[in-house]
Amino acid sequence: MKNTITWASYAFVRLTLALMAGILTYLYFGEMLPPLAGGVVGAVLLFGAAQWWAGRQRRPEATDLAGMLAVLAVYVAGAALTQQATESRAANHLYRFGGEIEFYRAVVDDYTVVRPATYATTVRVSAVRVAGQWQAAVGGIRVSIPRDAGVMAPVYGNVWLVRGAPAPSKAPLNPGEFDYRRYLEYHQVYHQQFIHPDQYRAIATAPPSYLRAVAMRTARVLDGVFRQYVHNKREYALASALVLGIKDDVDQQTKQAYANTGTTHIMAVSGLQVGLLFGAVTWLLSRIPGRRGATFRLVSALLGLAGIWSYAFLTGLSASVLRAAVMFTFIIVARASGRQTNMFNTLAVAAFCLLCYDPYLLCDVGFQLSFLAVISIVYLQPRIVAWLDVRGYFLNKQRPWQSKQLQWLWQKTSWLLDNIWQATALSLAAQVATFPLGLYYFHQFPLSFLLSNLVAVPISSMAVYVGLGLLLLKGVVAFIGLFSTGLASVLDFLPKIVGVVFEQMIWLFNQYIFWIGNFMPGALISGIHVTAPQAWLIFAIILVLLAFVARRHLAWLGMACVLMGLFAGSSMWAARRLAPDEQLIFYSIPRRSVVGFWQGAAAHIVTVDSLPLTETERTYRIVPGIIQREARQVSYHAGWRGSQVPVHRPDSSGLVLAVWRGVRVAFVSGRLDGARQPCPVDVVVLRRNARVWPETLEAVFGRQPTIIFDSSCKSWYVASLQPKLQVAGWQTHDLTQQGAYTRQPVAAPAGN
Template sequence: MEIKWAPNAFLRLVLPLMAGILTYLCTGEKLPDLLPIVAGLTLLFVAAQLWSARQPGPAATDAAGLLAIVVLYAAGAALTQQATESRAPDHLYRFESRVEFYRAVVDDYTVTRPATYATTVRVSAVRVAGQWQPARGGIRVSIPREEGVGAPEYGDVWLVRGAPAPSKPPLNPGEFDYRRYLQYHQVYHQQFIHPDQYQKIATAPPSILRATAMRAARVLDGVFRQYVHARREYALASALVLGIKDEVDQETKQAYANTGTTHIMAVSGLQVGLLFGAVTWLLGRLPGRRGPWFRLVTALLGLATIWSYAFLTGLSASVLRAAVMFSFIIIGRASGRQTSMYNLLAAAAFFLLCYDPYLLCDVGFQLSFLAVLSIVYLQPRIARWLQPQAYFLERQRPWQPKTVRKSWQWLGKGLDYVWQATALSLAAQVATFPLGLFYFHQFPLSFLASNLVAVPISSLAVYVGLGLLALKGVVATVGLLSTGAAAALDWLPQLVARVFEWMIWLFNEYIFSIGRLLPGALISGIHLTAPQTWLLFAFILTVLVFLRLRRLPWLGVACALLAVLESSRVWAAHQLAPDARLIIYSIPRRSVVGFWQGAAAEVVTVDSLPLTETERTYRIVPGSIQREARQVNHWVGWRGCPVPARVAEPGLILAAWRGLRVAFVSSRLSPARQPLPGLQAIVLRRNARVRPEELAATFGTKAPVVFDSSCKSWYVARQDSLLQVAGFQTYDVTTRGAFTVQAGP
């Protein structure tokens, strides 16, 4: 499969740029300042280019071209280095816990949670030792939702007392690395702020344009809140058209994830593409559309439409990414040249990565470009497998009644639309399949059934929802002139809102019905490492090359890659089978211990309260997926649990498992108790009122003392120093993560 580089010039630019970005992400801390190196390489490239222009033959030109690739590679690493905020000499990291106060501005959307508001603030100054000095850094903050505490708004300037803490690493095995996610967004600290810790002192939005866009999005959200009365349908309406998902409940999110239709709720390429398609279709109905002016008018109106929509949705990152992508496509079409779609996608990716190299780590960025790339290449090829329209046209005969011939014609068109949509959905899944397994550990087999119905209905719903907003705008404008006329016209948006609400209800019910009718269609619990994901991508690519060239060596390479992939998974399972370990989990305010043997586990909630679905999903399940667990049993308390455990006395439980002996202490120990040496861990629960000398007399000082998550921070701080003085090693799972003890063979 030969790549034609001439019409795909940006492919030669974006690939080394991405390689440089990946290099810095892997080894960035070890690299020196790269700007002088890039400057030197650039000068060398200019000299080589001037030299090659005077030399006959392609050798000199090829050398200059290779040097250009090296320059772009170094530029990718340098751009990422410069975009890494933590390298700045005035970053928050340099001040550590010495910060007394800091001044910051709210620089992100506010996420409304059941008990808290969460947002990101950007620091501009800190007070250290009584002196104010400039500083920078992002902090992910949470504040409680209490009476009298309003949600933070973009542009609020705060004065905050206290020092933020560096973001915590994952606290349990396999848990999502939220710290790394924040770092990719240049946020390195977190803080829970009580209402008496901060004060709003001014309003100074970092971007007036974005502040206006966010206010516009909230005003439009108010229109949906006014006219769409059912709560679930209102939440989906706002998510579908505006990308505001604050009100979407967890059950609905899970249902869409299980059927492969989460993209419907994320305002991105689908909505932007629908708008561009609508503008193109409307302009296509105009006379004289073959003239050169038509391309220019189409491009200008297309750009105006998608960027206006991006503005009205609050200029969110996903919409901006899609708007940039479609802008390059629009400009490429308007140029009138035979522009390669691959080159346009590469150009969009190139400029986006130059603007923010860390976008390469963004899941949405990866999925968007891979899906579009796969659709451009595969969708036409898959669509050629079947020709339903041609098939049914051949069924027409001159002697057939007109209604019969029309029926054949419409049947062919309908089935052709269904097949084209099927081909598009299949093409998108081919490239995104490995990432779906890597990031989400599941694959919905029902994605075809879900998307074939839900996407067309939701697409129409987008048009109807935008029509509702436009009608409300007209009515509001009329209301400026005449209140009575506005009230008389209000039935129009009410009517459209009823249709809109019904359509949302319809495709939402369809999604839930797919989940109920096909409960086994979701393959979950799949764990892929990063190397295995690359192997899967390589396998898919070599299969595509084989199908294009029809040469057996490529099929052999594909089979070899698949064999390596499966061998790595079998070897990982073989290595894990004899692994036995005890894990004291870090789950806020809970006492949870897991006994793992290979792919099986007994998870005990020691405090006799069952784990919530959220606690289980985010704290226990990731580790289960990592070990590809086949049997995980959850026990509330020790009753019925196969792990031997006994109550030695009130407040003391002794558990023994595969040579490990662990004591769980939740109250004072009996002074007359016989010594119990030979333990592997002593777990203190519920702020157990025990003195170090009591623990030493009962268990000795060799076993580490573990504070589980049911212990308060003040208790840990007090007991930790006392126990260390007494000769104990201590471990706090709340701050250091889950405590693990490896069992013997």
């Protein structure tokens, strides 16, 4: 028996892998690559010539050569498609105009995210005015506008005239922080701007896609149905997220509870909901008598496609639903063709088409998780189920002399436990493939995922059906209302009853999720830092172990041990490299003054303004850096008490002097009127718009220290004082604009 893959059965898998390799090549080395369109033409011509030669030779070697050249052509095409899809390469991209833009015209091209104080959305630019002249331009801008009285939420298709120039997206402001700039770039958005109400005006309505505009309005109308019939705020928010994918009103506590229990996918309308709809249509069609022949297959395929694409339309044609709809479309078409098709090939075709449409989907976390989970389920679930014959075990408990009631009980028990085992196997199979991504992106792994999903997924799945039924019933009542208002008012009790059932189901699985989180508080392993190479290593270990289980050859087990050794070695090397590392970090946190004293895997985080950090500030600003350094001893101090850092207050003018590892730091928040004596320091931190002047700073500290404007300083204050200091010869750093500032201690070893 050969231990090689028979690629003939996985033709599109091979091509899709080549396409992905080309996309990754451009993502990592794109700036070094020349224009690739000519390379694609050359590779295709070379493949055509090799295919013609192979047809004449009719030898396996010739056919293999043609196949390799086909893979090469797809590889080059993947890099070329990514290059073509990179909008910033355009000659009239916003990057080319810099800060010279006086006005620009743009259209709202995305959903509007409702935040506590702002609306956020994406606009696509069509023209800019530079030096009084309008000219065509392209580019995406992530904009925010305040939620003030009288300010309407942006609507998809609104055309705006905006005054001012957008700024390039900011890099992460603190160590380890989520790289929002890169996330935006993967969506072809390279600029950001906060727009005040007097800076823009809606001048027209021209949706980039009228179909999507209608779909988004439809989703909002359906959201109004849930708002009408689901009265509890938390249950309404979950209802809208579960069925329509609208998560504007889901509170942070609920999001965190679902993340901690590994059930976030329940709130994301994607493969789960589309799969449930596909399953319902398939089940209904299976009830039809005489279901045979090509005609029935065609009719069932058309009904299945109509069902999933109608649902995609009702949810506003969001990206996650479209991705799932495309995946199931290929599955339906493959089944309707009546051919014996390989499921991996079917999934590969779906991924290939999606990546040809948008190569940057490969960077989308949802795309990665969806396809990996489905592939893992297709391959692993049947094998895991085969470990235990649950149904057979309980059916074998039946005996001829047992009563009918007892035999019925054994049958129902076997059916119930077999379904539980099937669901368990599905959850385990999905986790095997998505495990490395969970560590890499979310830095945590919920050990309670099995218990959480085993109950929450079935209940939430039934809730999806009930929610869709509520929408359908309300639609019927509304239709009747067009002809008879009185009859519609009488029949309105039906959606009210369904709404009560729907709300109770959502309450039930939501309470279960919170109970799991409280019952198993230690089941969440968090603070895990995995680099991209380490994530690839984990994937490789999983694949090699699966190969060992399938082939039973010790060589695979030996390779897995080698890979595990490499992973352990990389972790030990990283820990050894960080052990002697000492850093003084001034964090960039809006309206706060925060400094971290780092020594290897230990740190003291001090809030100079004496107010403790909020949970949100810690989670998104500080914790990512802690995870990155794999810190084990981190202490938070409101003010300087207990920080073990020597501080001195020479007067009452708001001056604080701190010394750490030879670095002398002055925190200035007052006038410095009483600090006229020279005080040599290495860093001066200006806080809360400290009323100081260059000559005062020079008299007290000299011109050697670096001047830092911390995040408690207003933008007008920095804009007025920073140029004066720079002209006088000081080095300055603005934490709000430039991000965290890191200073190595004087006594640090060379090279650290």
